[in-house]
Structure formats: structure tokens, C-alpha cells
Amino acid sequence: MRSRHGERDGHVAERPADGGGAGPATDAFITHRNLLFTVAYEMLGSAADAEDVLQETWLRWADVDLATVRDRRAYLVRITTRQALSRLRTLGRRKESYVGSWLPEPLLTSPDVAEDVELADSVSMAMMLVMETLTPIERAVFVLREVFGLGYDEIAEAVGRKPAAVRQTAHRARAHVAARRPRGTVSPAETRGALDAFRRAVRTGDLQGLFDILAPDVVLLGDGGGIKQAVPRPIVGADKVARLLHAGMGRLPADAALWPVQVNGHPALVLRIDGAIDTVVALRIDDGLVTGLYAVRNPEKLSHMGHETALHR
Template sequence: MSESEAFDRLRPLLFTIAYEILGSAADAEDVLQDSYLRWRDVHPDEVAHPRAYLVRVVTRQALNQLRSVRRRREDYVGTWLPEPIRTEHDASHDVVLAESVSMAMLLVLETLGPTERAVFVLSEVFGHSLVEIADMIGKTDSTVRQIAHRARQHVQARRKRYEPDAETSRAVIDQFLRAARNGDVQTLMDVLAPDVVQLSDGGGKATVAGRPVVGAERVAKYLIALAQNGMAGMDVEFGSFNALPALLVRSGGQLDSVLLIELSGDRITRLYAVRNPDKLGGAEVLRTLDRSDT
């Protein structure tokens, strides 16, 4: 097997690791490109276990990248949301993987420090031992054990129950979309949880709500105004992003925004609207995610 073939076979795994550490598909692709160049320059006889070697390289590159981009995110205009990635409709068959790339979990991971985030992702999502992780990030076993404990407690205190249900989701979203288009506030409120939250990311480059919109009535009125004014004449289609149901909104054939929809039962609990054009350039690339090496 050639170096290129070996790397391509592991690409879904390596991309998934980099994306979960970074929350950005563009940054994850940069990490994979840098990692491939390092891999290409290594003599095959020097690498006994390609998977372990590449996971270590990608992890270290992603950590370096995260430390750099976090400083930029502190100056971000408005609400920062992870870059959405298009996933297969059956991506939720692996519940652990689906939850780990959900917007809710990625936002929780964003509250961790870079090393804590990497340790949590590698141990809790990809199943690496703390000894393996210590070698990957260049720290002692005892230090990684402490980091893992802190990260796990932090995430557990903030994570929400993940409830994938494609059949219920589609029916609820159909009702949601019809009510928004028809200006039916009450019907729209019927599918929104009382404490629903709408988060919007324009990055200072697209018009969005400046702050989170909270509560069924406020969110319903906001969405109806958006549907009847800002989205008038736009085309809407269903999709799957980050293992969540989503709506793609196009204007003149160009992708204007992606609205990811999080549900609990038959109620919508969170809406994540991404309009920053910098985060939509590669949004329609179908991503294959993986936690294994096969």
C-alpha cells in the first residue's frame, strides 16, 4: 500500500479527530494537509504502526492550530458557532460519534482548554487509553489522568441528553417550516420547547440576531419575521449536518445559511443558524466520519 493510499484509508478517522478538536472543517483540512506532508517525508521503515503515528501527528497539529485560533475567536463578532459539516442521513447510527459532532457538544468542548479538549475527545470518543494519549500529547500518564478527570467532570455538568430520531424530526420540521412560512405563531410555538434558544452566527459579515433569542414566543415571532422578510423568495431544502436535521437556505442558487435543528422528543430545543460566508464555503461537501481505522 502506498503512502497516499494509507493516508486516504485513514482520512475519515483523521478528519473526525481534527474536526472535533478544532470545531472547524477548514482548519481540520489544513491540519490534514500538514500531516500528510509530514507523513510523506517519513521513510516507511521508520513507522511500525501507521494509524498510531498519524493519529499522534494529527492530534499534535490540531492542538497547535487550536491554540492559535482560540485567540482569534476571542475577538469574534457576535456569537461563534462551530463550522457546520454535511453528514450522511444515517450518521446518527453511532450515537457516541453523532453526539460528539453535534452543535451542543462542540459548544461544550469549546469551553475546555485545548489540552483538556484533546484528551476528552481522544479518550471518550475514540477510546484511546490515557497512556496512549500521554504519548500523543507529550505529557506524563499522571498528568493526563488528572486532565481527563477534570475534562470529564466539566463536560458531564454541561452536556445534554442526545436523542436522535429521524422519523419524528422530519415530521416536526415539516410542521415548523409550514408554520414559519404561513405566519402561524401558535402552530410554530406548538413545536418549540418553552425554553427554546435560537443562536445565530454571522461573523460580522451577514445580518443575524445580535444575541441569542430565548423562549417559544420570541423565537416564533423572530422566525416568522425572518421567513416573511429576510427569507422571502429563497429556496429551502432538507439536509443533515453534524448528525442533526437541518435546513439549507439558498438565494439565487447560492447557499445563504444553514439552520441546524436540535430536538427533544417532538419539541425543538435549539436552533443554530450559520450565515457567516467563511463557514459556508465547504458546507455542502459530504463528510464521512469515523471512529475506527477500517
């Protein structure tokens, strides 16, 4: 049974059904499942859609004659990429009618994701939003080349282009991302310090504390999906963002709690009200200050916050 957000009674394709016993096709799929999910998620920004892509990948993989496959990992990545590209077009139409700002679906991740600096950077909310500005082909090429290190010939097969064209696309996408990506690498200690200061200021209603930790050009984005109330457009500037957060926390019930978690490989905060997740707030931190706040309230995007999602390169 499928929900309106694309899931089938919980997890999709956790283990493909193959009529009972596992075979070589099933073993290969399970071995590379986390990698395939990560490829699809980085291309789509939606865990639910990424799981649907994995389901479609499995259905096509199950019909492949394995005797003709030289590299099973590459073949599976190729199927996943093609399915994700097809779904990107559907997502594009869906986003055109989306109410308010659209943010990627946040994932509760384990510490090992944060330890892989390149992977954590690529799945951060800030980077995922940068990749949203690429064309579908540019995004696929960028993800496969820069994140997963595939060769141009492999990528060409996956996206249905010639290697020379893929090289040009990769160069164009790399330059586009470089001009928009987060300013630099922030140490874990610096990130934790900024997160703790922000959380303390929000919890205690310390308006000056918020001014001190927010960058002058900080941007707040909210995603309620037309289901939950959220800021309808980006809020820019420390003064506006600080006063909005201060007023918002002041209206929360007494049992509201703000907890630190790892989201998409980076420290984030979860707001719980009456024990239930109300909002996930991912932070972008540059030079010790919060430069971006991404508040996801759409309940259809919070289902993966109840369990850790395995991401892998």
C-alpha cells in the same frame, strides 16, 4: 492558492502528492484520512482549519521512517492531534476578535454518519459548542478517549502528558461535558417529526405552530461573522424566538426556499435565496421540542455545504 479561510483551491489534501506513484506512506495516509479529518474537525470546529491540519500532518508523515512505526494509525492520529492543538491556540485568538456569536462550521453529511449514534452525537452543533468550553488539552483528551476510544497511553503520547495526568484530565472533561451535554437521545422519528413541524410553521408563518414546537427555554444563536447580518447575542425564550423567526421569514423574497438536509449527522434546514445557500439552521431537539437553533450565515463557513463530507471513527 489559499483563501482567507484556509482553503487551497477547493479541497485540501484530498490525495497527497508524492511525486507520481503511491507508496506505503501515501496509502496509509489515504486509508486513515477521513478519521484524521474527523479528529481535527472535532477539536477545531472548523473544516477549513481541519484540512490545513491534514496538510501539515501529511508533510510531517512523509518524512517519517516507516520502519520505525509500529502502529501507523496511532502515529498519524498523534501527529494530527499535535497539529490541531497548535492550531487551537491560533483559533482562540481569532475567536476573541470574532464579531457576534461563533458557531462551528456546518458539514453536509451522509446518512451513514447519522447511523453511528455516538459519532453523530459528538459532531452535533450542540455537542461541539459544549466542547468549546473545554481547555485545548481537555478537548483533545475527551475527543480521543470518548469518541475514538484511544487508550490513555496513546493519548498521553499524542498530547505530551503522562498517562496518570491524562486520566485526571479525561475525568475532569467527562464531568464537565456531562453537566452541559444535550439532555438525552432522541429517536430519528421524533427528530424528523419536530423538524417537519418547525419547518412547516416557519414556511407558513404559523406563529402558534412555532410556539407549539419551541421549548420554553429555547435558545437561538446566529453566526454572521460580521459579513452577514445575524443576531448579535443569544435570543432566549419561545416568545422572542418565535416572533423573530416569524418576522424574519416575512421579509424574505418570494423565491426563498427552506430545504431539509443532514448537517453534522443530524436533520437541519438550509435556506436558499435565488438558488444560493443563505443560512444553515441546525436544530437541537429534546423531548420532542426544539431547544436550540444554530443559524450559520457567515459565507466563509458555508463552503462545505455544497458536497458531503466523510466523517469516520
